[in-house]
Amino acid sequence: MTEPLRLGIAGLGTVGAGVVKIVRQKAQLLADRSGRHVEISAVAARNRDKDRGVSLSDYAWEDDAVALATRDDIDVFVELMGGSDGPAKAATEAALNAGKDVVTANKALLAYHGQSLAELAETKGAVLRFEAAVAGGIPIIKALTEGLAGNDILRVMGVMNGTCNYILTRMEEAGLTYQQAFEEADSLGFLEADPELDVGGIDAGHKLALLASIAYGTQVNFEAVELEGIGRVTIEDIRQAGDMGFRIKLLGVSRMTGRGLEQTMAPCLVPATSPLGQLSGGTNMVVVEGDQVGQIVMRGAGAGEGPTASAVMGDILDIARGTRLSTFGQPATSLKPCTPARATTSAPYYLRMSLLDKPGALARVATVLGEAGISINRMRQYRHDENTAPVLIVTHKTTRAALDDAISALPATGVVSGEPVVLRIEQV
Amino acid sequence: MTEPLRLGIAGLGTVGAGVVKIVRQKAQLLADRSGRHVEISAVAARNRDKDRGVSLSDYAWEDDAVALATRDDIDVFVELMGGSDGPAKAATEAALNAGKDVVTANKALLAYHGQSLAELAETKGAVLRFEAAVAGGIPIIKALTEGLAGNDILRVMGVMNGTCNYILTRMEEAGLTYQQAFEEADSLGFLEADPELDVGGIDAGHKLALLASIAYGTQVNFEAVELEGIGRVTIEDIRQAGDMGFRIKLLGVSRMTGRGLEQTMAPCLVPATSPLGQLSGGTNMVVVEGDQVGQIVMRGAGAGEGPTASAVMGDILDIARGTRLSTFGQPATSLKPCTPARATTSAPYYLRMSLLDKPGALARVATVLGEAGISINRMRQYRHDENTAPVLIVTHKTTRAALDDAISALPATGVVSGEPVVLRIEQV
Known part of the structure; x- marks a missing residue:
């Protein structure tokens, strides 16, 4: 068996404590499966005195996540602090700059800085993995x-x-x-x-x-x-x-x-x-x-101590086994800039609006929809509640753009109160 | 980009043809994702002349899978022939002995010879992967x-x-x-x-x-x-x-x-x-x-060309990316011998039997169950059809052993015709 894989864990909330527990309680299982002993060298969190239901006395303590991230005695920086900027970002960058691998559960950090962090990881020959950031315990990042x-x-x-x-x-x-x-x-x-x-x-x-x-x-x-x-x-x-x-x-x-x-x-x-x-x-x-x-x-399960810690451990064990993957499945520099498209794939829609109690009100709404090229599949009007009546419409397939055109034309009819609720019917 | 990863594919049925199509049609995607070009060097199947809906003229042909498996110009032997023994086993062993990695969709081969093949792979420093052997396109082997x-x-x-x-x-x-x-x-x-x-x-x-x-x-x-x-x-x-x-x-x-x-x-x-x-x-x-x-x-999808080929490609791309995993998730020599246990976890059971039209028949069955310690949750007897009447029983939690005891005692009652149907109610 090769050298142990040494972790530095920053953030000791529910998930951090869960990871510590797994590393302590499943030492043999983790070693059997990954071929390496997985150890914790040091931890960092805001409050050293809080009882987290697990002993931390075997590990060095750092008040500062950046200091933790760059310690010589860690191989993997495990970022469980959260937040898209601030200490989480600073410490992740520090770890990558020091050539450490990083495992994070931080979706916000990656949603805003994923590209630059992935590029930094690759420049430094480090890996940056984030299974726990999406859908908790479901190994969806790995599957995809x-x-x-x-x-x-x-x-x-x-x-x-x-x-x-x-x-x-x-x-x-x-x-x-x-x-x-x-x-x-x-x-x-x-x-x-x-x-x-x-x-x-x-x-x-x-x-x-x-x-x-x-x-x-x-x-x-x-x-x-x-x-x-x-x-x-x-x-x-x-x-x-x-x-x-x-x-x-x-x-x-x-x-x-x-x-x-x-x-x-x-x-x-x-x-x-x-x-x-x-x-x-x-x-x-x-x-x-x-x-x-x-x-x-x-x-x-999409959240919670066990499921999220399970996902974090999956990434840690990948690293222990020597699996080296690009953060987003291919080299970050080869990822294409994302050209966003307004969602215009056509779909049926559900509309709910409040109709004023005026003669011909329903006809006017139907006319506006028709003029926007929207065909109605079902329509129901309910009885008036004081001055307005709820109207529910299910359209045939149309685009959100056509619907928005129609909705912007509704106020001029003078028969609709407030803003309609528009929900897409997704074909699954 | 490093050297191309060269495949030898044995078996050109639905799945084999599907793999060939993906390699041909998605060359850029596969290279982007794995960092290596994935190529086919040679193929083998029983009938060279069959039209498989895809051109094979770029690839060397072998009639013999063993010859394919040991060619110098392949890195990965892709075994899609099937069968627990015979050519599939011979060729897989030949490939592993030659230090080639093997990707297979062959559940029977691994169910009977998985342990020895995994040990052989490790001895030779090769990997043997089998995502496609279980549940088709679902990446369950990887998840587990x-x-x-x-x-x-x-x-x-x-x-x-x-x-x-x-x-x-x-x-x-x-x-x-x-x-x-x-x-x-x-x-x-x-x-x-x-x-x-x-x-x-x-x-x-x-x-x-x-x-x-x-x-x-x-x-x-x-x-x-x-x-x-x-x-x-x-x-x-x-x-x-x-x-x-x-x-x-x-x-x-x-x-x-x-x-x-x-x-x-x-x-x-x-x-x-x-x-x-x-x-x-x-x-x-x-x-x-x-x-x-x-x-x-x-x-x-648990079967079919696309889903199974997708699973095969997942394994191939793992190898292209340099991921080296033990066949069963840990070194084969560290796998414990399996001590089989008769399934005795208690569960409720559903029983159906045919009762003869005799006075006190139902009571005799109930007595037999009671004597075996089996408690009845629900019981229904339906009207007689000629000489027998179906009786349905749902038990409270019990063990299969207790049920088998009861069932072996039923013939002596003289009121049960044929063998009862026994189905476990699984708590999920």
Whole structure:
């Protein structure tokens, strides 16, 4: 057996503590599988005195992650601090500059700086891996980068924010309003300090952008993800979708088109009988479609100590075994700049709007849609509640651009109150 | 870019032709992702003149797979012939002896000779990989060997024979008898030349044994798989299971217990709402449960040109990238001999038997079960059809051993006709 692989772990929250526990408790298993002993040399976190449920006395302590990252006695810098900038970025750069391999669970860091960090890693002959950054314990980065590497990837889809899926599931199953379900998730500690990272789709958008880079060989471009949160989804939307055989999910979709890369993260309707539609609670699912393999579905816990630590350990064991992979599946300098395309792949859409109680109101809405070239598949108007009545429309396949044209023409009709809710029906 | 990686492909059936097409059509993609050009030097098959829908004129031809395997101008021997012995085994051994890496889709070869071949590969410094041998396009070998390597694996389950799942799905959805569904599958070309490989669970058992070796660090032991085919499942069983909220699947289950390794491949009842229960048609699914990651579910096409070729290419690209992994996830010489344990993990069971029209018949059966310590959850007797009446029993959790005791005592009651059908209800 060769020299031990020595880790420096920065960040000792839930995931960091989980990694420490695995390294301590599974020493023999890890050595059997990787051919090397995996050891921890040093750790760093903000608060040295906090009880993390695991002994740290065998390891050197650093208050400063950068100091940890550059220690002579570590081979792999394990970055579990989080944050797209600040100490996480500084320490990751310091580690790579010192020729250390880096394993990170930090999706935000890579969504913003993945390209430059991957280039730095390659310049220094280091590897930078991030399985734990996307979909928790599901080994999707590995599947996409390696297992499915013989495919042209056609589409990548995912429900990758367990908190949003929890909120939507609770609305559906317990009849809670969005606000009630949000507050329940908050009270259970499911929400990020800035909840918009979850419910605004930002966190899931980071993950989608990372998957797209690997899938299509393009530089990560999070800014180009069309983001829409779940805050405007109502319980009525969920019920109506259910009546039509659909469920609403915060769904990320990326596909490469002739015009460029489409990336959307938005609440969508998916068939209730599809794997995505059957997903409940905090579970994540990623669907990859390749020209050879067809559709591959992977499902598992998207967060939590064990699942995330499992993903971190997968990357560490790859390094212990001598596997040297490019961060995004091919040399960073060969990744093509991402040409973002407004998502214009045509799809059926679900629309909900409030119609004022005026004669001919429904006809005017139908006319506006018709003039934008949008064909209506189903339309239902419900009884008036005070001055407005909800109208639900399912269109035949159309483009988001045509819909936006129609929606921008709606105020001039004088019969629509407020902004319509527009949800794509994703064919899965 | 380093030297090209040169392939020798033996076996040009559906999968072999698929691999050739990918290498020809995706040369740039493969080079971008792996850092090496992937080329074909030579091919071998039984019939040189057959039109395989792809040009082979650029490649040297060998009639003999052993001759192909040892050519100086190949780096990787790609074995797509099939068969547990004969030319596939001879050529694989020849390639490994010559220090060539081997990629194979041959589950039977590895189920019987995996241990000796893996040891040979290691002795010669070669790698032997087999992603395509299990669950077609699903990158489950990679997930289990690498992505989940930080876990103690608790249970591996899988629906891994698409033909059986097709037959059971057709019985359920179209109300066909087993024989009708079998004949339909046969007419569609879904069955192996020896159909018992499919419907007897042998093919799926090979796959289960390979997964167990990786999961538990034990030498492959296919002989220890408790096999039961789907031939005795009737449409009544499927309907009764459905009424109780279950579906019947040919399910492989392996788990390590204190007594040894349990491996069963048998028709089981699984909850209709579980991912396994929702699987229809020829699709495969593998479920892995780890102590850290929880439950990971992977679903995809289990056979066919594209999916299987995708898996073969994944292994080839790993080799092109310089990834060197042990066949079963750790050095073959460190794999523990498999101590097989009769599956005695307790579970609820579904029983169907034919009761003779005699007074007190049901009471006698219930007494026999009670004397074997088996507690009855539900019991239904249907009206007599000529001389016998079907009786369906769902037990509380019990062991297969207790059930077998009870069943062996049934003939003495003189009220049971024929052999009961016994199906485990798997908790998933």
